[in-house]
Amino acid sequence: ETxxxxxPTHLIKTRGQQVTLRxxxxxxxNTVSWYQQALGQGPQFIxxxxxxxxxxxxxxxxxxxxxxxxxxxxxxxxxxxxLDDSALYLCASxxxxxxxxxxxxxxxxxSIL
Amino acid sequence: xxxxxxxxxxxxxxxxxxxxxxxAYENTAFDYFPWYQQFPGxxxxxxxxxxxxxxxxxxxxxxxSFNKSAKQFxxxxxxxxxxxxxxxxxxxxxxxxxxxxxxxxxxxxxVLP
Numbered sequence: 152e153t154x155x156x157x158x159p160t161h162l163i164k165t166r167g168q169q170v171t172l173r174x175x176x177x178x179x180x181n182t183v184s185w186y187q188q189a190l191g192q193g194p195q196f197i198x199x200x201x202x203x204x205x206x207x208x209x210x211x212x213x214x215x216x217x218x219x220x221x222x223x224x225x226x227x228x229x230x231x232x233x234l235d236d237s238a239l240y241l242c243a244s245x246x247x248x249x250x251x252x253x254x255x256x257x258x259x260x261x262s263i264l
Numbered sequence: 265x266x267x268x269x270x271x272x273x274x275x276x277x278x279x280x281x282x283x284x285x286x287x288a289y290e291n292t293a294f295d296y297f298p299w300y301q302q303f304p305g306x307x308x309x310x311x312x313x314x315x316x317x318x319x320x321x322x323x324x325x326x327x328x329s330f331n332k333s334a335k336q337f338x339x340x341x342x343x344x345x346x347x348x349x350x351x352x353x354x355x356x357x358x359x360x361x362x363x364x365x366x367x368x369x370x371x372x373x374x375v376l377p
Contacts, residue, residue: 155307184364193270193353193367194308207362241307243365250296250315250357253365255307 153178155244155256163262164232172227172259174242180254182206182247183225185217188239188258200225201247229261237263267291270354270368277375283341285371287354290335294356298365299328299339302351311352312339344375 156175164170176183182201186194196209200219214230223244229236239260243253269288277283287297295316300308314321314328314337321328327340341348351372355365 184362186365191370193355193369194365196362196364196366199362199364207360207364209364243307250313250363252298252310252313254310255300257305257307 155242155254157240157242157256157259159259160257161260161262163264165264166232166234168232169228169230170232170261172229172240172242172261174225174227174244174256176223176225176242176244177254180244180246181223182245182251183219183223184243184245184253185225185227186241186243186255187211188241190238194241197227232263234263237261267366268354268356268368270371272371273369274372275374277344277373279344279346279375279377281344281375283339283344283348283373283375285339285352285354285373286336287338287356287368288334288336289356291356291358291366292335293358294366295359296357296363297328297330297337298355298357299326300353300355300367302353302370308353341373344373346375346377349373349375 184199185197188194198208199206239258241258245251245253298313302308330337354368
């Protein structure tokens with residue numbers, strides 16, 4: 152069984168640039184959620200994708216957007232990067248349904264200069 | 265608004281001792297309470313989870329105690345080992361389309377040999 156994989160592992164960008172992060176869900180999982188984890192804090196929910204559509208969104212501005220593909224993999228796009236966007240971005244996959252556990256990848260460390 | 269409060273922020277325990285981490289929540293719609301373990305450079309890994317119709321759940325050395333009336337739950341790690349040294353996060357989710365996880369702020373556990 153293949154776990155959740157994310158790429159790249161590290162990324163350095165400058166303010167104002169755009170970035171795309173990628174996630175391959177665990178085998179069989181049809182739902183992907185993205186979280187932002189600032190240093191020393193718990194992950195914060197960004198949004199979730201199910202059946203290629205956004206299925207819920209946290210308190211993040213529209214410059215955070217995403218996609219889910221037919222194979223359930225997903226992308227997180229962030230436009231107009233700000234210094235505060237520096238964080239670990241985590242992808243979690245699960246089955247859709249009641250209390251289905253979410254399994255996390257090891258994240259992408261994004262640094263904004 | 266932080267909806268899940270976690271304490272302590274850090275914890276040092278001797279090998280063989282009991283580690284106890286506490287969480288309190290505000291949202292009475294929460295109905296699923298997982299605990300995650302995170303090592304440096306890794307994503308959170310699901311340890312154990314509980315639903316509010318159960319007051320206690322045990323898996324190996326890990327036990328969740330749940331007090332619905334007090335809106336509190338805790339993680340007990342029995343016979344703590346140096347390999348348990350990590351950051352632990354409690355989380356909660358409510359019934360809904362996305363069932364996003366709301367995380368506590370984390371507890372950094374150090375188990376001394």
